[in-house]
Amino acid sequence: MLKKLNLKLLGVAAGLSCLAPVAAMAQDAVPALDKGDTAWMLVSSLLVLMMTLPGLALFYGGLVRKDNVLATLMQTLAVACIVSLVWPIIGYSLVFTDGTGWAGGLSKVFMKGVTVDSLTGTIPETVFMLFQMKFAIITCAIILGSVADRIKFSAVLVFSVLWTILVYCPIAHWVWGPGGFLGGVGIPDYAGFMGYGAALDFAGGTVVHISSGVAGLVAALVLGKSVQVNQASSNNLILSVLGASLLWIGWFGFNAGSTLSANALSGSAFLVTNTAAATAGIAWVLLEWMVKGKPSVVGALSGFVAGLVAITPGAGFVDFGASIVFGIAASIFCFFAVAFLKEKLGYDDSLDAFGLHGIGGIVGALLTGVYATTTVNAYPGLLEGNSNQLIAQVLAVGVTVAYSAVGTFVILTVLKYTIGIRVDEHTERSGLDIALHGEKVHVYN
Numbered sequence: 001m002l003k004k005l006n007l008k009l010l011g012v013a014a015g016l017s018c019l020a021p022v023a024a025m026a027q028d029a030v031p032a033l034d035k036g037d038t039a040w041m042l043v044s045s046l047l048v049l050m051m052t053l054p055g056l057a058l059f060y061g062g063l064v065r066k067d068n069v070l071a072t073l074m075q076t077l078a079v080a081c082i083v084s085l086v087w088p089i090i091g092y093s094l095v096f097t098d099g100t101g102w103a104g105g106l107s108k109v110f111m112k113g114v115t116v117d118s119l120t121g122t123i124p125e126t127v128f129m130l131f132q133m134k135f136a137i138i139t140c141a142i143i144l145g146s147v148a149d150r151i152k153f154s155a156v157l158v159f160s161v162l163w164t165i166l167v168y169c170p171i172a173h174w175v176w177g178p179g180g181f182l183g184g185v186g187i188p189d190y191a192g193f194m195g196y197g198a199a200l201d202f203a204g205g206t207v208v209h210i211s212s213g214v215a216g217l218v219a220a221l222v223l224g225k226s227v228q229v230n231q232a233s234s235n236n237l238i239l240s241v242l243g244a245s246l247l248w249i250g251w252f253g254f255n256a257g258s259t260l261s262a263n264a265l266s267g268s269a270f271l272v273t274n275t276a277a278a279t280a281g282i283a284w285v286l287l288e289w290m291v292k293g294k295p296s297v298v299g300a301l302s303g304f305v306a307g308l309v310a311i312t313p314g315a316g317f318v319d320f321g322a323s324i325v326f327g328i329a330a331s332i333f334c335f336f337a338v339a340f341l342k343e344k345l346g347y348d349d350s351l352d353a354f355g356l357h358g359i360g361g362i363v364g365a366l367l368t369g370v371y372a373t374t375t376v377n378a379y380p381g382l383l384e385g386n387s388n389q390l391i392a393q394v395l396a397v398g399v400t401v402a403y404s405a406v407g408t409f410v411i412l413t414v415l416k417y418t419i420g421i422r423v424d425e426h427t428e429r430s431g432l433d434i435a436l437h438g439e440k441v442h443v444y445n
Contacts, residue, residue: 034122040262041123041131047253048134052141053080055250058243059301060145063351065228066235067431069441072148075156079141082160087133094169095132101181104173121260131257136172139208140164143408145351146216147223150428153436155421159411163215167407171400172207175199182206182396196388199396200372200379202269203258205313205365206400213358214401215408216349222412223422225348227429237297244301248277251308255315268376269315272323273308279327280307287335299335302356306334309360314368317379322371329367330360362397369393 057076064072083091093108108114111129118125140160144151174182184190184198192198201207234240255273259266284303285295310330311323318326338355342348349355369390372381380386415421422428427435434440 037261044253044257045131047250051250055246062239071432083137095172142212145353146220196392202316209357209361211404214404216353218408275323276307276311276327277304280331283331306330310364317372
């Protein structure tokens with residue numbers, strides 16, 4: 001027996017001696033800057049910013065009345081400027097530093113401790129910060145589509161600051177931040193919220209689209225219906241086509257860039273993003289053709305945007321075949337939300353922020369729990385026998401919807417009884433451009 005024990009000890013010692021160089025190498029293998037990854041993330045950051053400026057600005061600007069075009073563009077410009085300051089001052093720290101499962105800390109307020117040499121993985125931390133900033137910008141800008149034709153510009157300025165800090169940052173931390181209770185980033189073997197595992201959100205299904213879509217719905221309800229809700233509003237669909245096309249292009253930075261490196265997974269995310277958008281665009285056109293008799297340009301744009309929204313949470317977790325399902329499901333649910341649910345429930349979501357982003361985000365988040373596959377990433381979904389993943393997705397959707405709705409309602413209610421949030425009826429009827437900004441678009445025949 002003693003001889004066997006000695007042999008075992010010798011074997012263990014020999015094994016450890018073989019592992020010693022490997023362990024030493026592991027200790028020495030500190031993250032190093034990768035120029036290829038850095039270049040890709042710089043490009044991705046630019047692509048995501050392009051989604052807002054000029055993408056979303058033109059998309060929204062072409063859909064509103066001609067007397068509100070400049071005001072709508074100005075809202076998007078203002079959000080981009082405001083969040084570009086709020087994010088490095090406090091937002092980044094609230095999301096991406098250690099704190100609790102519910103909120104990050106303040107250790108990087110005003111970018112404290114972030115130097116030229118600071119790295120996040122293989123890219124500069126400044127680049128990572130900028131990439132995430134662009135997400136925060138477009139999330140806040142999406143909300144305004146629900147009330148673009150009737151919100152005061154002063155309210156836009158204050159709302160953007162408060163909503164980014166109090167609503168967006170907590171949700172982003174829960175899903176993507178260190179120790180976040182929904183995503184469990186940086187927590188080995190995390191049991192997940194209520195024990196069902198970490199929720200999956202590759203590029204912002206819950207963080208960006210559900211939060212902004214629900215906030216848009218709440219804003220539409222708090223401000224009330226437009227005085228011209230039944231009038232045709234689109235002033236220039238050429239602008240909207242250009243803007244939506246830039247959204248599609250920029251979305252590759254949004255989704256494929258969320259790998260934070262130039263690798264095989266970014267190629268897969270690129271593929272499924274394009275497929276879902278194309279599928280949803282075709283499906284929406286066919287639905288509209290059957291239901292309304294004619295396929296419209298606005299319908300085609302709405303369709304592929306819905307597909308882009310839906311694939312966002314699953315872009316790094318699902319395969320090509322699943323992306324077709326995402327596109328079809330997004331077009332069906334978003335079409336009926338825009339065409340029937342809005343009228344049935346009587347809310348005035350001017351540019352369908354809730355119908356496209358809220359509903360599309362929910363569809364995508366839930367389908368991610370079904371179609372996530374280990375052939376793409378390390379997370380199996382319902383079809384691979386992991387029913388807990390779908391439950392985790394349902395819980396994440398529920399928490400995001402509830403928090404965004406309550407947080408947005410509180411912010412808007414406070415603003416309503418302090419600085420006011422809606423323009424007067426005369427201004428709304430005559431148009432926001434002249435009344436709020438002293439300018440208007442001149443149309444020459």
